[in-house]
Amino acid sequence: MRSACLLLSAALYALPAGAVRPVAKRPARKAPPAKASPIASPEHREAAPSVLPSTRLAAPPVSLDETALFGLGAALAPEDGAVLVAAMRPGSRADLAGIRAGDTLLSIDGAVSSRAEAAAHLRSWRPGTRLSLVVRRGLEIQTLETAAIAPASTGVRGSRDLSDHEKVLSADQWVLADKNGQAALTAAKPLSVPVPAGQSLWVRFAKGLPAGLQNGDEVSAEADTCVTADAALDFFAVPPGSRLRARVIETTSNGQTRTARLAFYALDLAGGGTYTTLGAVAEAMGDQSLARVNSAGILITPSPDAGKRAPMLDGNARLRVRLLEPLIIDEPPSYWHAGPGLGIKAIDVDGHRLFEITQAIEGRSAHKAGLKAGDRLDAIDGRSADKLSIADALERLYGAPGSEVEVSVLSSGKSQRFTLKRGMRWSGGAAAALPLPFEAR
DSSP, X not given: OOOOOOOOOGGGGGSOOOOOOOSSOOOOOOOOOOOOOTTOOHHHHHHSOOOOXXXXXXXXXXXXXXXXXXXXXXXXXXXXXXXXXXXXXXXXXXXXXXXXXXXXXEEXXXXXXXXXXXXXXXXTOOTTOOOEEEEEETTEEEEEEOOOOOOOOOSOOOGXXXXXXXXXXXXXXXXXXXXXXXXXHHHSXXXXXXXXXXXXXXXXXXXOBOSSOOTTOEEEEEESSOEESSTTOOBEEEOTTOEEEEEEEEEEEOSSEEEEEEEEEEEEOTTSOEEEEEEEEEEEEXXXXXXXXXXXXXXXXXXXXXXXXXXXXXXXXXXXXXXXXXXXXEOOGGGOOBOXXXXXXXXXXXXXXXXEEEEEOTTBHHHHTTOOTTOEEEEXXXXXXXXXXXXXXXXXXXXSTTOEEEEEEEETTEEEEEEEETTEEEETTEEEEOOOHHHHO
């Protein structure tokens, strides 16, 4: 008894078909009575009436066999040691070879007793070869032959070689890709942290600011303090050790004073990339009788004694550089060093350097440990404060989020040690890691 089969997917109507070269002349035959198949598509019913029985079976899942049969363009059903051609796709290879719905396919290049065997022959079909088909049509046996599969093109296809269907698909893919790309950009978290204009940091010239500066000269200074990403002192935006590059815009000397106007134009972040910026000198630290900055941002220093060639600033002098434009820091997560929530300043007590706490952020590790503004640190990370510059102290306080740093607090002549966690905050007794600056926005 004949049973129903899975018909071809409509999407396969676009498969190419080769030219037909029938081997035997097909005798005219009377078309069977028009009887619509309960599972045939309208296209199949118009092209060739189906002779499937009315009983409809559940369609099997698409397999490798089905994929091979799709390429032939005929829907096959088992029938007593052979296979029945249940329906045809107009313009397919099977159609152009002369196969008709209702034919019994007896062989494809040999004996065929099942759809699986037919599919195996089709999968072994190679470019440049033809398939020999034997069918029974009514009481007649006919031998047919397919067109050869064209060899795959080895050339590169350009836009002019695309079919209309391929052009439509290509246009749809571009639209979809653009839409998905825009959606990804919209959903992406910002990866940059802004440092507003007006922020300042102290810098020093390790070898001093040389004498005899000329207009256009390039100089480089090292950041001695830091700029944090927010008021909570959570993360460095510009860490100590970063370098600022400047160009001499104007310089003068009248025998009594020397002047220099510096334009800071680039920032090399310690552990990060290089950024263009615009900064100007706002203040000089030290003996103001030796160096000062006027309201126009011009550095003024006394001229050296006759016969001497002293630098404008020595290696211990500091300049405060104020950013005149906002700075956008764009660095990966590994760049951001977190702190324990402390602000400090260097002080001198009886000839010894100490670091006084200026701020202890509530909810952060230092505050949780009981540290407060006014407390004095005599050691950080096992290093005596006497041997640390402010830049060294900051670099030791900040580190990888979640790591620990030990500080020593001097009180009543005795030192007490505290272990602080970097980049952590406490709320309701529970600890949580601080989000990175660009994640918190």
